[in-house]
Amino acid sequence: MGRTLAEKVWDDHVVRRAEGEPDLLFIDLHLLHEVTSPQAFDGLRANGRRVRRLDLTIATEDHNTPTLDIDKPIADPVSRVQLETLRKNCAEFGVRLHPLGDVEQGVVHVVGPQLGLTQPGTTVVCGDSHTSTHGAFGALAFGIGTSQVEHVLATQTLPLARPKTMAITVDGELPEGVTAKDLILAIIARIGTGGGQGYILEYRGSAIEKLSMEARMTICNMSIEAGARAGMIAPDETTFAYLKGRAHAPEGEDWDAAVAYWKTLRTDDDAVFDAEVHIDAAALSPFVTWGTNPGQGAPLSADVPDPASYEDASERLAAEKALEYMGLEAGQPLRSIKVDTVFVGSCTNGRIEDLRAAADILKDRKVADGVRMLVVPGSARVGLQAVSEGLDVVFKDAGAEWRHAGCSMCLGMNPDQLAPGERSASTSNRNFEGRQGKGGRTHLVSPQVAAATAVLGHLASPADLSDARTPAGV
Amino acid sequence: MEAFTTHTGRAVPLRRSNVDTDQIIPAHWLKKVTRDGFEDGLFEAWRKDENFVLNRPERQGATVLVAGPDFGTGSSREHAVWALQNYGFKAVISSRFADIFRGNSLKNGLLTVVLDQKIVEALQELAENDPQAEITVDLENREVRAEGITASFELDENSRWRLLNGLDDISITLRNEDDIAAYEAKRPSYKPRTLQV
Numbered sequence: 001m002g003r004t005l006a007e008k009v010w011d012d013h014v015v016r017r018a019e020g021e022p023d024l025l026f027i028d029l030h031l032l033h034e035v036t037s038p039q040a041f042d043g044l045r046a047n048g049r050r051v052r053r054l055d056l057t058i059a060t061e062d063h064n065t066p067t068l069d070i071d072k073p074i075a076d077p078v079s080r081v082q083l084e085t086l087r088k089n090c091a092e093f094g095v096r097l098h099p100l101g102d103v104e105q106g107v108v109h110v111v112g113p114q115l116g117l118t119q120p121g122t123t124v125v126c127g128d129s130h131t132s133t134h135g136a137f138g139a140l141a142f143g144i145g146t147s148q149v150e151h152v153l154a155t156q157t158l159p160l161a162r163p164k165t166m167a168i169t170v171d172g173e174l175p176e177g178v179t180a181k182d183l184i185l186a187i188i189a190r191i192g193t194g195g196g197q198g199y200i201l202e203y204r205g206s207a208i209e210k211l212s213m214e215a216r217m218t219i220c221n222m223s224i225e226a227g228a229r230a231g232m233i234a235p236d237e238t239t240f241a242y243l244k245g246r247a248h249a250p251e252g253e254d255w256d257a258a259v260a261y262w263k264t265l266r267t268d269d270d271a272v273f274d275a276e277v278h279i280d281a282a283a284l285s286p287f288v289t290w291g292t293n294p295g296q297g298a299p300l301s302a303d304v305p306d307p308a309s310y311e312d313a314s315e316r317l318a319a320e321k322a323l324e325y326m327g328l329e330a331g332q333p334l335r336s337i338k339v340d341t342v343f344v345g346s347c348t349n350g351r352i353e354d355l356r357a358a359a360d361i362l363k364d365r366k367v368a369d370g371v372r373m374l375v376v377p378g379s380a381r382v383g384l385q386a387v388s389e390g391l392d393v394v395f396k397d398a399g400a401e402w403r404h405a406g407c408s409m410c411l412g413m414n415p416d417q418l419a420p421g422e423r424s425a426s427t428s429n430r431n432f433e434g435r436q437g438k439g440g441r442t443h444l445v446s447p448q449v450a451a452a453t454a455v456l457g458h459l460a461s462p463a464d465l466s467d468a469r470t471p472a473g474v
Numbered sequence: 475m476e477a478f479t480t481h482t483g484r485a486v487p488l489r490r491s492n493v494d495t496d497q498i499i500p501a502h503w504l505k506k507v508t509r510d511g512f513e514d515g516l517f518e519a520w521r522k523d524e525n526f527v528l529n530r531p532e533r534q535g536a537t538v539l540v541a542g543p544d545f546g547t548g549s550s551r552e553h554a555v556w557a558l559q560n561y562g563f564k565a566v567i568s569s570r571f572a573d574i575f576r577g578n579s580l581k582n583g584l585l586t587v588v589l590d591q592k593i594v595e596a597l598q599e600l601a602e603n604d605p606q607a608e609i610t611v612d613l614e615n616r617e618v619r620a621e622g623i624t625a626s627f628e629l630d631e632n633s634r635w636r637l638l639n640g641l642d643d644i645s646i647t648l649r650n651e652d653d654i655a656a657y658e659a660k661r662p663s664y665k666p667r668t669l670q671v
Contacts, residue, residue: 016653021632024650026657028665036551038507047644053658058668064505078505085507096668117666129550129574145552145578147643155647157654161630163573193492194544194570227547229573250664258664293492293547314491314542321490411501430548432496434519 002268004165005234006200009140009265013123015157022159028122028139030152031108032059032095034086035413036127040150041089051093053156058117059090060098062107063413067376067403070100079414093153106379106405109133109347113217114381116246120235120262125152130347130429132223136216137243138235138265140200143224163229164198164274167267169205172281177462179357180215181349181427181446183207183279184222185287185297191277193295196228199275202267203233207281213242214353221348222429225294234266286461288334289431289444291322296431298334300449300461306330325433326441327421334459337443341424342373342400342454343436344447346410349427350378352385354447359391361451361462362398368457373400374416376408400454412437425453476583477640481564482610483537486527487598493541494548495575499557512557532605540597540609541568546575546586555579565611567618569594580633581643585611587618593625613637 003011016024030053037059044050051057064079074080083100090097098104104111109130112118124134124141127149134141148158168187188195201223208216216233223231240259243249250258289297290304296319298305307319307330323330328337344350344358355377367373375395377383383405386392392402409416410428418424418440427450431442443459452460503515520526527533539558545568546554555578558566566584569591579586589597600607600620610619613634618625629637636643647654 015657016650024647024653026654026661029668035504039509039552042507043644049644052654055667055669063501076505082505082507117668119666122666127550127552129548131550143550143574145550145555145574145581147552147578147581151644151647154644155654156658157647159643159647193547194572197544197570197573224548224574227544227572248666248668250666254664257662261662261664293494295492317489318491411496413501413504430494430496432494432548434500435496438500438519 002271004267004271004273005138005202005232005265006140006165009121009123009138010162012121022161024157024159025123027125027152027156027158028056029112029117029124030057031112031124031126031131032057032149033062033108033128034082035063036146037089037149038082038085039146040153041093043150044093044153049154051095051153054094056156057153058096059086060105060108060111061086061100063407063411065100065406066414067406067408067416070404076415103380103384106381107347107350107407109221110350110378110382113137114246114379116243116249119243119258120239121265125158129224130221132229132231133217133221133347135220135223135230135232136213137239138232138262140230140232142229163200166196166199166201166228166275166277167273168201168203168277168279170203170207170279170281171205172207174207174281174284177448178284178286179446179448180211180218182284182287183281184219185289185294185444186284187279188222188226188294189287189297190279191226193225193293194227196223196226199228201226201228201231203231204267208233209236212353213238214351217351218348222294225429235262286446286449288449288459290326290328290334291319292325292431292433294429294431294444296322297444300334300459302334304328304330304332304334336458338423338458339371339425339443339453340422341418342371342450343376343409343424343426343428344374344450345376345378345408346428347378348429349447350376350382352382354427355382355386355391356389358447358451359394361448361465362400362454363394365398365455367399367454371454371457373454374403374409375400376403377405380405409436411435425450425459475581475640475642478583478585478613478637480610480612480614481537482608483564484535484606485538485540485597485601485609486533486536487601488527488539488541489598491542492544492547495546495551495554496548498546498554499551504551504553509556510560512553513560516557516561535562537562537564538609538611539563539566540594540601541566543568543570543591545571547572550574552578552582555582555584559584567594567597580637583637583640585613585637587611587627589618589625589627593623596623
């Protein structure tokens with residue numbers, strides 16, 4: 001019987017397989033950041049261990065980093081200690097680090113792909129659940145806890161039980177104005193926040209094949225929001241073209257050998273998935289969340305659902321609590337929800353295509369009075385690219401704040417936070433209670449919906465903006 | 475890791491589904507660089523409400539958390555496990571756990587027990603009706619026992635063996651160092667490297 005993409009990559013990394021034990025898997029790339037690594041380095045020190053493969057390890061600073069005044073000392077002393085701890089650990093153990101201010105600094109899941117380190121058929125781990133992002137390249141990539149970070153540092157392997165596989169087949173054409181973000185939010189609403197639990201997802205079908213690498217990363221990024229540790233997309237010409245010429249992509253004969261291998265990384269026709277889901281791309285429209293988990297979403301054209309309409313008691317209770325926290329009424333049109341803040345950024349939607357999409361809508365338009373809009377590039381390089389294209393000027397002219405790279409308001413570990421009761425339209429990945437700041441209320445949206453919402457002051461799509469553009473020079 | 479064999483303690487019933495790791499330990503607590511001192515951050519936002527179950531006087535000293543489905547969703551922060559342990563929890567019972575949270579819990583000796591939702595609800599009801607009721611989580615026999623309730627649970631033999639003996643994963647893996655070296659020797663040259671060596 002044939003094998004799935006996930007099974008092929010898994011099998012190629014088995015260091016040891018024994019009856020009654022989890023497989024011991026080799027890890028090709030280990031990404032580190034300041035939040036989930038300090039206790040792992042402490043563990044190495046306590047046991048007199050070293051980092052086994054410095055040449056497969058790389059660190060950056062992202063979760064705590066400020067997005068303003070990055071040349072000044074970090075104001076929050078606790079954040080400063082955490083960043084200094086990473087710097088000390090990397091220096092002591094010899095780990096390559098891209099600190100704040102470095103041109104390669106940024107959100108760890110933006111940095112890996114842009115350096116060409118994320119490659120098809122590799123295993124990628126990081127102490128961060130959104131490591132699933134890298135699956136867009138046909139890599140087996142998943143988030144791990146700090147004990148596992150220590151394990152990988154010490155052994156370059158992980159003992160793991162093999163997950164099941166689920167195919168999510170998306171056929172047809174995405175309608176105009178419907179993005180990868182809308183698609184993944186719709187998938188999560190369909191299968192639920194626990195639907196992917198225990199599975200590696202493989203996104204496939206004609207609609208997926210047409211997506212750019214950046215859009216594929218948005219999809220795989222949010223696999224974890226459906227409960228799946230990993231999501232993958234088979235590598236193809238789009239993948240190879242993205243990688244060619246990047247700093248760490250193979251060259252010469254190595255490139256040819258790599259591409260020959262990468263082309264084998266497709267699910268065999270006779271392979272069997274443990275579960276299958278089919279989605280019709282043509283039936284989708286811009287999608288937003290109304291609740292406090294990423295599965296509580298609906299088309300923008302819909303109304304806030306009535307908790308009483310849920311048959312399952314636990315879902316009904318969850319919806320009641322969500323509406324109470326979010327300050328929403330059942331039956332209220334989603335388009336009527338006014339926001340205070342719009343956030344464009346994060347490992348979900350902080351890449352150059354996302355910034356271009358938002359800028360395209362904001363050009364010659366203004367952010368609505370009373371709305372604060374933050375645009376935070378996913379990496380310093382994405383920021384430089386945006387500046388070279390003049391996108392920063394578009395954002396600033398529209399009244400948005402143009403910031404330095406980092407995780408920023410996605411999780412508010414730095415000063416970029418919502419105040420209690422404030423409401424955001426956010427291109428990030430989690431609408432959990434308090435995620436963007438204590439008492440903050442989050443609606444997850446695409447960059448296009450974020451930009452349109454900024455202009456109109458309420459949840460909206462670009463199609464709602466028919467004549468709100470101010471001619472240049474006015 | 476501390477070994478886990480059998481534990482008996484009073485319970486905290488938490489009737490919420492999708493309790494994500496941002497609720498278990500909010501992000502601003504993640505700036506700490508230690509594995510301890512997270513107890514005050516556990517369910518920080520909810521604990522501001524004096525009626526929240528963890529704040530009730532009859533729940534003080536309880537060590538078994540009986541939670542709704544999809545407990546531990548969201549981020550990979552192991553701090554969520556440390557916060558539960560720092561607070562005093564020894565075991566968490568739910569009908570479904572998020573994968574990463576579950577993996578983290580078992581690596582720290584916090585036993586996460588999966589039981590059928592009907593049994594979880596029966597345990598919650600028992601704890602609600604009688605705050606003094608004790609629940610026994612017996613890893614040796616893979617069984618949960620409480621007044622009128624006996625339920626067996628699944629846990630793979632390898633995880634059970636490591637928990638019962640409090641074994642450190644890294645030492646176990648390093649016993650197979652030859653296998654790792656043999657694998658490394660045959661990796662293709664086109665695989666990415668972060669450093670030139």
